[in-house]
Every structure is written in C-alpha cells, then in structure tokens.
Amino acid sequence: MTDYLSRTVISADGLHLHYRDYPNAETTALPILCLHGLTRNSADFHDLALHLAPRFRVLAMDVRGRGLSEHDPNPENYHPGTYVADVLALLAQENISKLVVVGTSMGGLIGMALAAQNPALLAGLVLNDIGPEIDPAGLTRIKGYVGxxxxxxxxxxxxxxxxxxxxxxxxxxxxxxxxxxxxxxxxxxxxxxxxxxYDPAISMAVKAGDVAPPSMWALYETLSVTPVLVLRGSQSDILSTKTVQDMVQKHPDCTACTVHNRGHAPLLDEPESLAAIDAFLNHTAR
Structure with missing residues (x-):
C-alpha cells in the first residue's frame, strides 16, 4: 500500500496533470498544497508530506511538463500564468477554498501569484529558497543545465x-x-x-526569461494579508541574505529561517525546516 493516492486533474487546455494526495479524513485543519521547483516534481515533498500527514491533508502537484503530468505541445505555455490556472483547476476539483501553499523555488513564485490574485485563498505561504528578487548568479547556473x-x-x-x-x-x-x-x-x-x-522544452522559457521578472517586490507587497515563512539555504545562490531581511522588513507577518549546510534548495527534511514549518502551520492552518 502506498502512502498517497495518485490523482489527475484536466487543465483548461486539456492536459492531464498528476498530483499526489496524502489523505487525512479526520483532520479539521486546512489542506497543504506543495509546489515544486523548475525541473522537479511532487516526489520532492514525500518526506515532508509523511511528516505532516498525521495532522494535515497534503497535496503535491506535478506541474505541467514534469513528473507524471503530460508535456505541453506548446512550450510557450510553460510560464507562471499557466501554472496558476492549473493550480486553480486542481483546487476547484477538490473543492478547496482555503489552504496553505508550500512552494520551492518556482513553486514559491506560483504561490506568490496565487496569493496576489486571490487574497482570500491562502491562509499562509511557505517560500522555500525563493523571494521577490533572484540572484543573477544562481539564475545563470540554472540556465546552464536545464535541458x-x-x-x-x-x-x-x-x-x-x-x-x-x-x-x-x-x-x-x-x-x-x-x-x-x-x-x-x-x-x-x-x-x-x-x-x-521533465520536458526538456521547459528550457525555452528559462532562456527566454519567462521564469520570473528581475524584480517582484510589487507582487510581494500585495501579500500583506497572507502570513509568510521564508526558508533560505545558508549557501543559496538564488536567495540572498539581504533579500530575506528586506522580505521580513516589508511584510507585517513574515518570519525567516536559515537552513544550514544547504544551498538551493533545502530538501525540507532538515530539522530546521521541519521545526519552522510546524510552527508556521500551527499559526496558520489550524
């Protein structure tokens, strides 16, 4: 017996998108949706999901073109606007109107966009090694290997x-x-x-600069009603210490945690990560 159920949602343009469901029929807490990074998939969150499953229902999505989700025949659709629409289709299918999002890297950007477009939807947002400003050094590194x-x-x-x-x-x-x-x-x-x-064609979006704009501070500042936890790998080349400090300063309910001996991005099985996420969910998802 597996620890999760494999489910599928059909996107607005007809793609079959896979997600994992770690069910908990007894909990009254809000569900948790996990969204992965650029070249990754729902398997990234297995350990975290098992940690949370006794207290929460956890969903982990394979964004289109990754994992068990279908590849998009039009690579131009590999951008955050499409991903947000796909997440909303999943939430509609599951009849979820309030949740907490845990987003690693690209998944965090999707979470930010969700919260900005739907302020009442997110009770909290965990940003794993991502923020409104991306270090160019890390972005250059990623461009060098994707695809x-x-x-x-x-x-x-x-x-x-x-x-x-x-x-x-x-x-x-x-x-x-x-x-x-x-x-x-x-x-x-x-x-x-x-x-x-993953679909090698996602590299086209990366090279075209469609992953994220250089600065997303205006987007971040719209999240003032959404509690935020930001995790930063101590050796990250994507999220700088200065950006984290500014995120905390500019947001009325943002806490930060450094995950030691990790770069981009923490695996979310580290003791520091789990302790910070547990405390945040006790604050937002109960």
Missing part, C-alpha cells in the same frame, strides 16, 4: 549527474540519499534506462 543534461546510461550515471549539478547545494548526503534523490528526478523508460522526468 542540457546528457542522457544517463544507467542509474549510476544518473546519480553521478545529480551529484555534479546539486552536490554544492547538498553537501553531506550519503550514497543512498543520492540514489533516492536521483530516482525522484528520473523515471525508467521502456528499455529500463533512466530518463529525466
């Missing part, structure tokens, strides 16, 4: 690729942890060969 990773020959090769790309951000992982990390980012094709679980 450009060499095909893996086997699982050992896939693990080596993931270490090469993410080793600086995730020091100290064991070989078993790296294997699990890789298996969350790849799936096996019909020949048993590992294939990255």
């Amino acid at each position: 450009a990773v060499e095909p893996a020959k086997d699982w050992d090769d896939a693990i080596a690729h993931m270490k090469a790309i993410n080793g600086h951000a995730l020091p100290g992982l064991s070989q078993a942890q790296w294997e699990r990390f890789a298996r969350g980012l790849y799936h096996e094709n019909a020949d048993g060969r590992p294939v990255l679980a």
